[in-house]
Amino acid sequence: MNGAPAQGLLFVGGFVAAAIAFIGVVFVVNLLLSPRNPNSSKNAAFECGLDPAGQPWSAQRMRFSTVAMLLVLFDAEAILLFAVATRLRGSLLGLAEVGAFIAFLSLGLVYAWRKGALEWRL
Numbered sequence: 001m002n003g004a005p006a007q008g009l010l011f012v013g014g015f016v017a018a019a020i021a022f023i024g025v026v027f028v029v030n031l032l033l034s035p036r037n038p039n040s041s042k043n044a045a046f047e048c049g050l051d052p053a054g055q056p057w058s059a060q061r062m063r064f065s066t067v068a069m070l071l072v073l074f075d076a077e078a079i080l081l082f083a084v085a086t087r088l089r090g091s092l093l094g095l096a097e098v099g100a101f102i103a104f105l106s107l108g109l110v111y112a113w114r115k116g117a118l119e120w121r122l
Contacts, residue, residue, distance in 0.1 A: 066117045
């Protein structure tokens with residue numbers, strides 16, 4: 001029984017080494033087998049099979065990242081609420097904690113709404 005922790009560490013270390021070796025093998029095989037014959041049509045920007053409209057490198061507006069961040073925030077909230085809802089089972093303290101969590105996130109939503117983060121301008 002003395003060698004059990006060391007054996008567990010060796011097992012995990014072996015898994016990590018195997019994963020790193022597999023990734024290395026995949027990269028080496030890709031380098032060896034992939035064709036390399038670039039031309040102008042392969043180096044052109046691709047837009048759904050159509051000729052590109054405008055410059056391929058254009059600055060994105062920050063509005064997209066703000067909306068994406070709000071989406072991730074409230075998706076995470078929904079997942080956490082579904083996970084917590086199964087464990088409440090009539091607990092008033094749990095209900096108060098979930099209510100405080102929802103109130104805190106609602107304040108964030110109201111703040112974003114007041115700042116105009118939810119308005120979509122072109």
